[in-house]
Amino acid sequence: MKSHVWRPLFVVLVVIALVLVARTLLVPADFGVGARGYMYGWHRAGNEQQWKDMKVKYKTAAFCKDCHPDKYDEMKESPHRNINCENCHGPALNHPDDPKSLTIDRSRELCARCHTRLPYPNSGRGIMKGIDPKTHNVGLDCVTCHWPHDPRKEGHKK
Amino acid sequence: MISRRSFCKKSLLFAGGLAIPLSCLELFDPKRLLAEKDQKGPRWVFLVDTRKCVGCGFCVKGCKVENEVPYDANVTRTWVERYVVTTDGKTHIDSPKGARDGFPNKGIDIGHGKLEEIKDDDIDKAFFVPKLCNQCDNPPCVQVCPVGATYQTADGVVLIDRSWCIGCGYCIMGCPYGVRFFHPVFHVAEKCNFCYHRITKGMQTACVDSCAFGARRVGNLRDPEDPVTKVIMTERVNVLKEEYGTKPQVFYLGLSKEVK
Numbered sequence A: 001m002k003s004h005v006w007r008p009l010f011v012v013l014v015v016i017a018l019v020l021v022a023r024t025l026l027v028p029a030d031f032g033v034g035a036r037g038y039m040y041g042w043h044r045a046g047n048e049q050q051w052k053d054m055k056v057k058y059k060t061a062a063f064c065k066d067c068h069p070d071k072y073d074e075m076k077e078s079p080h081r082n083i084n085c086e087n088c089h090g091p092a093l094n095h096p097d098d099p100k101s102l103t104i105d106r107s108r109e110l111c112a113r114c115h116t117r118l119p120y121p122n123s124g125r126g127i128m129k130g131i132d133p134k135t136h137n138v139g140l141d142c143v144t145c146h147w148p149h150d151p152r153k154e155g156h157k158k
Numbered sequence B: 001m002i003s004r005r006s007f008c009k010k011s012l013l014f015a016g017g018l019a020i021p022l023s024c025l026e027l028f029d030p031k032r033l034l035a036e037k038d039q040k041g042p043r044w045v046f047l048v049d050t051r052k053c054v055g056c057g058f059c060v061k062g063c064k065v066e067n068e069v070p071y072d073a074n075v076t077r078t079w080v081e082r083y084v085v086t087t088d089g090k091t092h093i094d095s096p097k098g099a100r101d102g103f104p105n106k107g108i109d110i111g112h113g114k115l116e117e118i119k120d121d122d123i124d125k126a127f128f129v130p131k132l133c134n135q136c137d138n139p140p141c142v143q144v145c146p147v148g149a150t151y152q153t154a155d156g157v158v159l160i161d162r163s164w165c166i167g168c169g170y171c172i173m174g175c176p177y178g179v180r181f182f183h184p185v186f187h188v189a190e191k192c193n194f195c196y197h198r199i200t201k202g203m204q205t206a207c208v209d210s211c212a213f214g215a216r217r218v219g220n221l222r223d224p225e226d227p228v229t230k231v232i233m234t235e236r237v238n239v240l241k242e243e244y245g246t247k248p249q250v251f252y253l254g255l256s257k258e259v260k
Helices: A003-026 A037-041 A046-052 A060-065 A069-076 A085-089 A108-115 B004-027 B030-037 B058-066 B170-174 B206-210 B227-234
Strands: A031-034 A042-044 B044-049 B079-086 B091-094 B123-131 B150-152 B158-160 B216-220 B250-253
Touching: A031 A037, A037 A042, A037 B150, A042 A046, A042 B150, A046 B158, A060 A069, A060 A085, A069 A085, A085 B058, A085 B206, B044 B227, B058 B079, B058 B206, B206 B216, B216 B227, B227 B250
Parallel strands: B044 B250
Antiparallel strands: A031 A042, B044 B216, B079 B091, B079 B123, B150 B158
């Protein structure tokens, strides 16, 4: 056969070779079919570890308990026993190495999340003790009268 | 000279003959068979009890902080919806800021900063429904990804490779539950991953830990002794948008027909 037939074929082969070389250079070695098959598991395997390595910010009451057993025990006897310390005290982050990283929220808005009265008959909200924040001691922090760790006790006295 | 009839016959035969070995390859791909047979390790699922949820929104706050979703941007991996059904048959639904600050107003948020007040006597039923990624067994968001940036792990969680995502947005359109969004900082697709860094360390997700009412629970469906698995297997649980065939793995207790 004459060369005018072969020449474009060579060009095509060179292009294919270039694409293959570029592919081996650009695609990470761990890219491939994972546990969920080609349709759902086609990915870079190293990324799973990257997600696992993300920093844990909320360390739960079990972490607070080691240094603050008194607070932990007070909470466990309280009607607020199911509320995690970090819901109001902020995520532990680097605490205790960096105590300032805690952001304690004493605002009315925080308490109002649960204790704004909403008369909803089919949800747990309907049976919760609630107030109307627009009329209930406006301007005062809730913690002035109510002790958040155990709301049966009196609040902060100034 | 070949006739038209014999040409058609032969080409059909040829194409059919080619298809047989291809289908064999598909049937006996050992990697795929192994993947389907392998049932070791956990399969993470979620259980939401809508009867217990009070709409405090601590889960949304906890999630945004834990997963570094910009706090003031109006995007969130999980959110809580409020449903108020009135005596005139209307359903009022809202989720101000995804309920990041709970539901500070009694009125329903109808957008543009306006509230629709509802009289207490007009309420037939009202409840809260937390939403998050369903980690579907047939995730449509994964099928549509053109580059393999989103995928499902062996334990059922759908993850996004931030360094590989090109930001085309197909997955955001493909999710029937609307759980995906653009991350305003990384400019890639973002979604709930059941706090993958926590559950793989034996912890609970941030939303489960911040829920004081036990409305949210995460469990392993492959462990028959798991309390969440026991509830899913023995109680009347429901899933969202079953008709889409996505096989969602977030199960709901106390779901109502108004919930979409």
